[in-house]
Amino acid sequence: MKKYKIFLTLLVIFFGILMISPVYFMVKISISQPQDIFTQHPTFLIHNTTAKWWRWIFSTKEVWAPFIKSLEVATLTALFSLAIAVPGSYAISRxxxxxxxxxxxxxxFTRMFPEVGIALPISVNFIKWGLLDSVLGLVIAHMIRILPLVTWILVGTFETVPKVLEEASSIDGCSRLGTLRRIVIPLAAPGIAVGTIFAWLGSWEEFTYAVYLTLAKRTLPLQVFYYINRGNWFLTATYATLTAIPVIIITYAMQKYLRAGYMAGAVKG
Amino acid sequence: MSFVSFSFFLKRISKNKFEIILILPLALFVFGFTIGPIIQAIMMSFEGIFGGNFPTLASYSYIVHHHYFKAALFNTIFITGVGLSLELIFGMILALILSEKFFGRGIFRAVMLLPLGIPTIVSASNMAFIFSTQGFLNELLYRIGLIEVPIDWRVGTIKPLMTIVVADMWKVTPLVMLILLAGLESIDKQLYEAAKVDGAGRWHRFRHITLPLLKPYITMALVIRGIDAFRIFELPLVMAGRHVPVMSSYAYFEYVERNNPYTSAAGATILLIMIIIAISVYLKAVGTEEVTR
Known part of the structure; x- marks a missing residue:
């Protein structure tokens, strides 16, 4: 029994290190001097720290355009998805x-379609419609993958709102829209909040549609892609950390809502 | 449609007017921006490689003779097959560890969920740091004394593919773990007690109780992950670029770099067919009841 405990502890430590190390190296590179990284033998611990990469992206103001675009796109995607998914999923649930x-x-299943197959005609059409590189274009594209997810979460939520309450409200003379607004939506508020946050997150970290629909005005994930292609590890790591921070915070805050099904088709390589 | 059923149909519409108005924006969006584009992509794939001549198989015959496409198909299937098996094994080990009671279990669970909080493009760049020639993996192997000269992970066929498999494993094993953990928690503990009384060892209990009862969860993990693995895009794109094409990045390069939307559409359509096959296998194996839970 004791041997088993030791074996278990070793396994726990091994997997723990394995899971943390890529994230640790990212943060480390974003605060390291070049001599610790670009050598034959990079160091594992943090020795010569510097804030110059972080200072650089903020002082040149380069970070603001992608940051604001990502923020705008994610927020609008969440709001528009909500506007379409709340009524739609309520109706579906009834x-x-x-x-x-x-x-x-x-x-x-629409979430499982190959995104390169959808992004291609979308990109071809958006060129014609002048939506390439625009916030609205990217919002529409992100809604393609996010709307089904939000609808799916909300149908589950609305199903839990008892129909009896609606009938009572209509007997009391409330219109159907009034019932929806005064009774159903307040009761479904927690689920709607979860859906909104997942929608925001899904758009914030989205890469495929962004890379098909962007020429010059990059979002944060594209900024990571841009710098890794240019071979600049330090700015890659800095932008990568910046992109990941809200995702890590929200993922841990929402931990109990992370069901395997929500993530299906959301996590991909 | 006969007249009677048509008037019945109309009556139903007017009875459910409210629902239909509520559902309409959602339906229009899905048809306009998901089903529509998919059909458009399929139509485009039947045009010639420079457009026009619909319908023709020119784009398909062009890409299937393209060695680059054959590499993409092979790589996608390799990554899916090897990645899926390893993810299942490690996901099972992690789920079994988490179903035990030990000191620090909560922290361990939180650490294991860390990859779910990392955007794929970010995990791709992190893995690029680790698998670079001057990267951290080579340094680790050097310090342990396994290698003298750094390994170039980008050359050869299997080496770069394995780096992508490892990167994919890091990102999605926690998801497989969550699915299997849900399965483990659904198993009645009394079964284990009974088997213990009958003298079954740890391995026998796993082999004859856990594994059979986990089967639906394993199938679910396999197919959900299989479909995602077919669509793998960011990791190979960032870690190996043109050296290691997969189906998605093949379609991407054809369109963005070679400026050919028609061959790109053909590649994407073949990927779509692969996914439809996987979905049918899923529906057959798991049954429709399981999907939306």
Whole structure:
């Protein structure tokens, strides 16, 4: 039994180090002097620290355009998705099971389509419509992958709101829209909040549509891609850390809502 | 449609007017920006490699003779097969560890979930740091004394593919772990007690109780992950670029670098077919009831 405990402890430490190290190296590079990194034998611990990479992206103001674009796109994507998904998923949740089920399943499968297949015609069309490189264009593209996810979360939420409450409200003379606004939406608020946060996050870290639809006005994930292609490890690591910070915070705050199904099709290589 | 059923249809519409208005924006969006583009991409794939001549198989016959496409197909299947098996093994080990009670279990769980909080493009750049010739993995191997000269992970066929597999494993094993952990928690503890009384060892309990009862969860993890692995994009793009094309990055290079939307559409359509096959396997194996839980 004791041997087993020791074996277990070693495994825990091994996997712990394995999971943390890539993130640790990223942060380390973003605060390291070049002599610690670009040598035959890079160091594992943090020796010569510097804030110059972080200072550089902020002092040249280079960070602000991508940061603001990412923020705008993520926020608008979350809001627009909500505006379409809240009424849509409420209606779906009130359909008979026989209709509801294929609908939800179909939405779920649209998330599994190859994104390069959707991004290609979208990009071709957006060139014609002048939406390339624009915030609106990217918001529409991000909604392609985020709307089904939000709808799916919200259908589950609205299903938990008892129909009896709606009937009571309509007997008391409330219109259907009034019932929706005064009874159903307040009761579904926690689920709506979870959906909004996942929508925001999904857009913030999105890369594929962004790379198809952007020429010059890059978002934060594209900024990481840009610098790694130029071979600048320090700015890559700095932008990568900056992009990851909100995602890490939100993921841990939302831990109990992380169900395998939500993540299906959301985490990909 | 006969007249009777048509008027019935109309009556249903007017009865459910409210629902239909609520659902309309969602339906229009999905048809306009998901189903529509997919159909458009499929149509484009049947045009000639310079456009026009619809319908023709010219783009397909061009890409299947392109050695670059064959490499992409091979790499995608390799990454999916090897990656999936390893992710399942490690996800199982991690889930089994987490189903034990030990000091620091909460912290360990939090650490294991860290990759879920890292955007894929960020994990791709992190892995590029680790697998560079002057990277941290070579330094570790050097300090342990396994190598004298740094290994160039980018050359050869299998080496760069394995780096991508490892990168993908880092990012998604926690997800497999979560699915399997949910399965482990659903198993009745009394079964283990009974087996223990009957003298079954740790391995026998795993082999004859855990594994059979986990089967639906394993299938779910396999197919969900399999579909994602077919679509792998950022990791190979960042870590190996043109050296190691996969289906997605092949379609990307054809369009963005070689400026050919038609061959890109053909590549994407073949990927779509692969995914549709995987989805059908999924529906057949798991049944539709499991999907939306």
């Amino acid at each position: 359909l008979p099971l026989k209709v509801r089920y294929p609908l939800v399943l179909g939405l779920f």
